[in-house]
Amino acid sequence: MPNAFRVAPGGSLSGRLRVPGDKSISHRSVMLGAIADGVTRVTGFLEGADAISTMNVFRALGVRIDGPEQGRVTVHGVGLDGLRGAHAPLDCGNAGTAMRLLMGLLAGQRFGSTLVGDESLSRRPMRRVAEPLARMGARIETSDGTPPVRIHPVAHLTGIDYAMPVASAQVKSALLLAGLYARGETTVSEPAPTRDHTERMLAGFGVQVRREAMRVSLRGGQRLRAADIDVPADISSAAFFLVAASIAPGSDLVLEHVGINPTRTGVLEILRLMGADIEVVGAREVGGEPVADLRVKAAPLRGIEVPPALVPLAIDEFPALFVAAACARGRTVVTGAEELRVKESDRIAVMAQGLQAVGVPAQPTPDGMVIEGMGEQAAPFAGGRVESHGDHRIAMSFAIAALRARAPILIRDTANVATSFPGFPRLAARAGLGIAEVDG
Numbered sequence: 062m063p064n065a066f067r068v069a070p071g072g073s074l075s076g077r078l079r080v081p082g083d084k085s086i087s088h089r090s091v092m093l094g095a096i097a098d099g100v101t102r103v104t105g106f107l108e109g110a111d112a113i114s115t116m117n118v119f120r121a122l123g124v125r126i127d128g129p130e131q132g133r134v135t136v137h138g139v140g141l142d143g144l145r146g147a148h149a150p151l152d153c154g155n156a157g158t159a160m161r162l163l164m165g166l167l168a169g170q171r172f173g174s175t176l177v178g179d180e181s182l183s184r185r186p187m188r189r190v191a192e193p194l195a196r197m198g199a200r201i202e203t204s205d206g207t208p209p210v211r212i213h214p215v216a217h218l219t220g221i222d223y224a225m226p227v228a229s230a231q232v233k234s235a236l237l238l239a240g241l242y243a244r245g246e247t248t249v250s251e252p253a254p255t256r257d258h259t260e261r262m263l264a265g266f267g268v269q270v271r272r273e274a275m276r277v278s279l280r281g282g283q284r285l286r287a288a289d290i291d292v293p294a295d296i297s298s299a300a301f302f303l304v305a306a307s308i309a310p311g312s313d314l315v316l317e318h319v320g321i322n323p324t325r326t327g328v329l330e331i332l333r334l335m336g337a338d339i340e341v342v343g344a345r346e347v348g349g350e351p352v353a354d355l356r357v358k359a360a361p362l363r364g365i366e367v368p369p370a371l372v373p374l375a376i377d378e379f380p381a382l383f384v385a386a387a388c389a390r391g392r393t394v395v396t397g398a399e400e401l402r403v404k405e406s407d408r409i410a411v412m413a414q415g416l417q418a419v420g421v422p423a424q425p426t427p428d429g430m431v432i433e434g435m436g437e438q439a440a441p442f443a444g445g446r447v448e449s450h451g452d453h454r455i456a457m458s459f460a461i462a463a464l465r466a467r468a469p470i471l472i473r474d475t476a477n478v479a480t481s482f483p484g485f486p487r488l489a490a491r492a493g494l495g496i497a498e499v500d501g
Contacts, residue, residue: 169242327374444468
């Protein structure tokens with residue numbers, strides 16, 4: 062199978078696109094539907110490898126799941142205590158979200174489980190989830206802090222009041238899911254706002270969730286009622302096209318039905334601070350999640366110091382934002398983004414190496430990057446070969462960089478793009494990107 066992208070230089074983007082469904086919401090729709098009473102019907106489900114891994118895990122735990130078929134999934138819930146132990150390790154593939162949230166959901170079960178993943182996931186840190194779960198009474202073993210993760214059965218968990226040292230939606234969500242199986246109340250405090258899909262969806266399934274400023278609480282033992290879920294288009298996937306249309310002269314693109322949850326819109330705010338021309342059209346609420354169409358036109362960008370408060374709200378979008386910074390006029394400084402070092406790759410190091418490989422002055426720092434934008438140049442990227450290190454967001458970011466390149470860009474190791482954005486080359490080509498899948 063082709064394992065590289067070759068992207069021709071130049072071009073502009075136009076038309077109307079709908080990018081795939083939100084990965085975070087797709088994961089959670091299966092998880093909560095599985096432990097709910099009744100049948101949950103999902104539309105707009107992301108048919109990517111990560112979300113499919115979550116479905117297969119719950120099938121192994123005894124849950125009947127129909128689909129996906131054109132984004133439709135039906136989950137036949139087994140109730141809060143209806144999961145059954147699997148006969149083999151549960152394979153999360155490349156899905157870090159799935160593994161971390163499963164650690165919480167499985168910590169209070171009366172059966173043991175082993176969670177495994179692919180080579181990339183097997184290097185990612187799990188101790189920051191395991192340690193607070195242990196305070197609740199969970200028995201979890203890791204391999205020096207990384208997968209495989211072994212979860213031993215316990216009689217019960219006990220709710221805790223936990224202040225997260227680092228803002229993380231995955232840690233927060235894992236503790237709230239464990240809290241469903243705990244005695245008493247579980248409270249999580251966060252140092253900065255993070256995505257709140259878990260809290261919103263729990264409430265949609267009938268769970269009483271209390272949110273006060275930077276604290277969220279729930280009491281254990283509450284049963285979930287099945288719900289219908291319409292998954293909006295993923296703003297993290299839309300981000301590549303938001304940046305692409307901003308940097309490519311003559312572009313005018315509409316992205317349809319994009320989730321604009323306020324805990325996820327940091328990418329919009331950062332791009333607007335840089336001078337991007339983005340219009341929110343037809344804002345509405347679907348299934349408890351705000352959505353809208355986004356119209357983006359090409360605009361001259363300027364370098365900025367990214368406000369620290371926006372960093373957690375755009376953590377997955379920084380690879381694309383680094384490309385925007387390279388096309389901006391002046392210096393862009395990102396700090397407080399050390400979370401990027403423990404994603405599918407070390408995104409600070411890998412993006413810096415890639416930018417340097419195509420001629421952009423980029424200086425990595427322990428918690429971010431300094432990029433000297435080359436906005437006055439018609440084509441700031443020299444072209445050449447970039448190693449994505451199997452990271453889907455790195456691969457797609459350098460694909461859109463070719464819009465402002467002087468020569469083709471070859472991006473290697475792109476198979477994992479399917480984990481979050483199946484069909485990316487086809488959709489990007491339809492919008493106007495000169496992209497082809499080739500042997501790497």
